[in-house]
Amino acid sequence: MIFGKHINKYYLKYALLIIVGLIALIAVDYAQLVIPEKLRTVIDGVNGDIPFNLDVLWSDVCVPMFFIIVALVVGRFLWRICLFGSGIRVERDLRQKMFAHCEELSCEFYSNEKIGNLMSLFTNDLETVQDCFGSGIMMTFDALFLGGLALYKMFVMDWLMTLLSLIPMAFMVGISLLVSKYMTMKWDVRQQAFSDLSDFSQESFSGIAVIKAFVKEFKELLAFRWLNKKNEVANVAYTKISTLLNIVVTLFVESVICIVLGYGSYLVSQGVFTAGQLMEFIGYFNSIVWPVMAITELIEMVSRGKASLKRVSDLLDTKRAVADRVDAVKLDHVDGSIQFNHLTFCYPGSDYNALEDVSFTINQGENVGIIGKTGSGKTTVADLILRCYNVEDGTLLVDGKDVNDIQIKSLRDFCAYVPQDNFLFSDSITRNIAFAGDSDNLEQVVEAAKLSDIDGNIQKFTNGYDTVLGERGITVSGGQKQRISIARALMKNASILILDDSVSAVDTDTEKTILNNLRQTRQGKTTILIAHRISTVQSLDKIIMLDNGKVVDVGSHSELMARCADYQNMVALQELEKEGE
Numbered sequence: 001m002i003f004g005k006h007i008n009k010y011y012l013k014y015a016l017l018i019i020v021g022l023i024a025l026i027a028v029d030y031a032q033l034v035i036p037e038k039l040r041t042v043i044d045g046v047n048g049d050i051p052f053n054l055d056v057l058w059s060d061v062c063v064p065m066f067f068i069i070v071a072l073v074v075g076r077f078l079w080r081i082c083l084f085g086s087g088i089r090v091e092r093d094l095r096q097k098m099f100a101h102c103e104e105l106s107c108e109f110y111s112n113e114k115i116g117n118l119m120s121l122f123t124n125d126l127e128t129v130q131d132c133f134g135s136g137i138m139m140t141f142d143a144l145f146l147g148g149l150a151l152y153k154m155f156v157m158d159w160l161m162t163l164l165s166l167i168p169m170a171f172m173v174g175i176s177l178l179v180s181k182y183m184t185m186k187w188d189v190r191q192q193a194f195s196d197l198s199d200f201s202q203e204s205f206s207g208i209a210v211i212k213a214f215v216k217e218f219k220e221l222l223a224f225r226w227l228n229k230k231n232e233v234a235n236v237a238y239t240k241i242s243t244l245l246n247i248v249v250t251l252f253v254e255s256v257i258c259i260v261l262g263y264g265s266y267l268v269s270q271g272v273f274t275a276g277q278l279m280e281f282i283g284y285f286n287s288i289v290w291p292v293m294a295i296t297e298l299i300e301m302v303s304r305g306k307a308s309l310k311r312v313s314d315l316l317d318t319k320r321a322v323a324d325r326v327d328a329v330k331l332d333h334v335d336g337s338i339q340f341n342h343l344t345f346c347y348p349g350s351d352y353n354a355l356e357d358v359s360f361t362i363n364q365g366e367n368v369g370i371i372g373k374t375g376s377g378k379t380t381v382a383d384l385i386l387r388c389y390n391v392e393d394g395t396l397l398v399d400g401k402d403v404n405d406i407q408i409k410s411l412r413d414f415c416a417y418v419p420q421d422n423f424l425f426s427d428s429i430t431r432n433i434a435f436a437g438d439s440d441n442l443e444q445v446v447e448a449a450k451l452s453d454i455d456g457n458i459q460k461f462t463n464g465y466d467t468v469l470g471e472r473g474i475t476v477s478g479g480q481k482q483r484i485s486i487a488r489a490l491m492k493n494a495s496i497l498i499l500d501d502s503v504s505a506v507d508t509d510t511e512k513t514i515l516n517n518l519r520q521t522r523q524g525k526t527t528i529l530i531a532h533r534i535s536t537v538q539s540l541d542k543i544i545m546l547d548n549g550k551v552v553d554v555g556s557h558s559e560l561m562a563r564c565a566d567y568q569n570m571v572a573l574q575e576l577e578k579e580g581e
Contacts, residue, residue: 001132001133001136001137001140001298001302002129002132002133002136002302002305002306002309004309004310004313005313006094006097006309006312006313006316007090007094007129007133007309010086010089010090010093010133013093014086014089014090017082017083017085017086017089018082018083018086018137020078020082021078021079021081021082021083021086021137021138022079022083022137022141024074024075024076024078024079024082025075025079025083025138025141025142025145026141026145027071027075028071028072028075028076028079029142029145029146029149030149031068031071031072031075032072032146032287033146033149033150033153033284033287034064034068035065035068035283036279036280036281036282036283036284036287037280038060038061038064038065038068039276039279039280039283040274040276040277040279040280041060041061041276042057042061042276043274043275043276043279045057045276047274047275047276079138083134083135083137083138084134084135084138085134086133086134086137087130087131087132087133087134087135087137088130088134090129090130090133090134091126091127091129091130091133094126094129094312095122095126097316098121098122098126098312098315098316099122101315101316101318102118102315104320105318105320105321106320106321106322106388106389107383107388107389108321108322108347108348108389109318109321112349114195114199115199115202115203116195116196116197116198116199116200116201116202116203117195117196117198117199118315119198119199119202120191120194120195120198121195121311121312121315124191124194124308125191125308125309125311125312126308126312128304128305128307128308129305129308129309129312131301131304131305132301132302132304132305132308132309135301136298136301136302136305139294139295139297139298139301140298142290142291142294143291143292143294143295143298144291146287146288146290146291147287147288147291147292150284150285150287150288150291151166151284151288153284154281154284154285154288157277157280157281157284158267158272158273158281160263161259161260161263161264161267161281164259164263165256165259165260165285168252168253168255168256168259169252169256169288169292171252172248172249172252172253172292173292173295175245175248176245176249176295176299176300179241179244179245179299181303182241183238183241183242183245183299183300183303183304184303184304184306184307185307186234186237186238186241187238187303187304187307187308188307188310188311189234189237189238190231190234190235190237190238191307191308191311192234193227193230193231193233193234193235194231194234196227196230196231197224197227197228197230197231200223200224200227201224204220204224242300245300249292249293253289253292253293256285257282257285260281260282260285261282264278264281264282265278321348321389321390322387322388322389322390322408323408324407324408325404325405327405328404328405328406328407328408329401329405329406329407329410330406330407330410331399331401331406331407331410331411331413331414333414333495334398334399334411334414334415334495334496335364335399335495336362336364336365336399336414336495336496336525336526337361337362337363337364337398337399337400337526338361338362338385338396338397338398338496338526339360339361339362339396339397339398339400340358340359340360340361340381340395340396341359341394341395341396341397342357342358342359342395343355343357343358343359343384343391343392343395343396344356344357344358344392344395345358345380345384345389345391347380347389348389353549354377354380354549355377355380355381355384355549355550356548356549356550357550358377358381358546358549358550358551359551360544360551360554362526362528362542363526364524364526365523365524365525365526366526366527366541366542367518367519367522367527367529367540367541367542368526368527368528368529368540368541368542368543368544369528369529369530369531369536369537369538369540369542369543369544370528370529370530370531370537370543370544370546371530371531371532371534371537371543371544371545371546371570372545372546372547372552373547374532375548376546376547376548376549377546377548377549377550378500378501378530378546379420379500379530380549381528381530381546382417382419382498382500382528382530384396384403385398385403385415385496385498385528386411386412386415386417386498387403387406387408387411387412390404391403391404398411414494414495414496415494415495415496415497415498416436416489416490416492416493416494416496416497416498417489417497417498417500418482418485418486418488418489418498418499418500418502419485419500420500420501420502422478422481422482422484422485422502423485424469424476424481424484424485425469426468426469426470427468427469428465428466428467428468428469429458429461429464429465429466429467429469429484430442430445430465430466432469432484432488433445433448433449433484433487433488433491434488434491435488435491436488436489436491436492437491437492442465444491445465445487445491446465448487448488448490448491449465449483449484449487450517451486451487451490451514451517451518451521452483452484452486452487452490452514452517453483453506453510453513453514453517454480454483454484454486454487457480457483477505478505479505479506479507479510481505482502482503482504482505482506483506483510483514485502486499486502486503486514490521494525495525495526496525496526496527496528497518497522497525497526497527497528498528498530499527499528499529499530500530501530501531501532502529502530503515503529503531503536504531504532504533508535511533511535511536515529515536515539533574534557534570534571534574535574537557538557539557540556540557541556542554542555542556543555543556543557543560543567545560545564545566545567545570547566552564552566552567553566553567
């Protein structure tokens with residue numbers, strides 16, 4: 001059995017199932033201990049130590065054995081269904097709880113945590129916890145009841161032989177307890193090695209196009225071989241100690257059998273025991289072999305389970321870096337005005353400010369462009385509006401309300417976002433676009449696709465809108481991926497739409513089409529376009545120019561051309577690039 005604050009409640013939740021399983025287990029154990037008595041009857045009857053005939057054989061042996069066999073079959077089926085079933089249910093509940101918790105964790109967590117490590121928690125570690133829960137309950141109570149009752153019967157038959165048989169068993173349990181901590185450490189190392197291997201594999205498969213483009217297959221193979229060897233060494237180290245423990249157990253069990261046979265034969269020769277009684281005693285001893293071995297196996301299992309449960313608990317105990325305040329209000333409506341008020345922001349763990357003393361205002365219904373060099377803080381602005389990170393009180397307002405006083409979900413309900421990394425699910429185009437909406441209505445999906453100028457491309461696909469995309473949208477081009485992502489955002493019809501460099505992979509004509517559609521369909525709603533190209537933002541109501549995390553200037557294209565030297569230089573450079581092309 002395994003205990004911890006994240007698993008204790010499941011013993012109560014599935015108490016009925018566990019109790020039924022334990023009743024069936026105890027019934028099986030009791031039936032097992034009747035078999036040595038029937039064996040004694042047969043042997044003593046054959047040897048003439050007791051009256052024995054066909055009637056006695058039928059009534060005292062055959063009929064009872066029939067019911068014992070039925071009880072064993074039914075009972076073993078029932079306790080396996082109940083106890084192992086409860087373990088599987090606990091695994092399901094924990095996995096659901098872990099997934100829900102992971103969805104609530106902030107971007108900061110995922111920037112530090114590797115996906116391969118998370119996947120090993122959801123697979124290997126949860127399977128280990130499940131095994132400790134279901135099998136652990138079975139082993140614990142089986143060892144207590146079967147072992148206890150068998151010892152009692154052995155003690156009644158001959159207390160001295162019982163004590164002699166228990167001395168090696170005590171040594172065996174002591175050794176197992178000493179080894180358990182070492183096994184826990186080895187299991188933790190094994191799980192970490194598996195996590196590293198999983199993470200490397202996941203990353204390599206995701207970046208296979210880059211690996212092939214730079215002809216680095218051999219380098220990746222060498223790196224994988226090293227991690228694979230590390231995983232092998234960790235597994236072998238754990239297997240060695242586990243195998244050694246099993247050998248020690250077998251050695252002690254065999255030594256006890258020698259004691260029982262030797263001393264038992266002496267008792268038979270002295271007339272203290274009959275041959276049938278000796279076989280009965282050996283039958284009881286065989287019944288306690290499993291409970292004692294179960295104790296050692298339970299020690300090994302608990303060692304693994306503790307290490308895995310600790311890793312699971314560490315995830316579940318991870319606090320949300322960005323969370324609602326107790327008095328946070330729910331928004332029923334968002335007009336779309338946004339105000340940055342002397343905001344300074346530094347990413348967790350960073351040594352420099354991503355934004356410094358940033359102030360600007362976006363009014364309701366404005367089409368605003370944010371432009372600047374790479375690393376100037378453009379994406380950070382989008383992250384903060386969406387409350388991906390915490391900001392100081394009073395530095396960021398939406399509709400005049402401090403974002404720290406607004407429930408995060410209610411704010412995001414009125415925002416739509418197209419990130420730089422245009423992530424698409426391995427699903428149909430229809431479901432990818434409809435992901436942001438409330439339904440899979442094909443008419444609405446097609447309308448959104450037309451607005452993002454991707455409908456024509458989709459119609460040319462063999463399966464049209466039912467085309468299933470590859471992982472992360474790998475089966476479509478960069479421009480198509482961007483436009484599908486834009487269509488998804490438009491499905492939400494949100495009060496605030498943020499497009500982070502979302503038309504960089506499309507040609508100029510397509511860009512104009514998309515921007516015209518946005519201007520016509522989003523009148524009265526706020527639209528923020530983050531871009532590198534001047535052509536993307538020059539027709540917008542307002543342009544915010546950033547550089548090194550600071551606001552250089554804010555104004556329309558004509559205003560910035562008249563007064564902002566940095567903006568003029570950027571326009572001139574991009575014009576030169578066009579001429580060069």
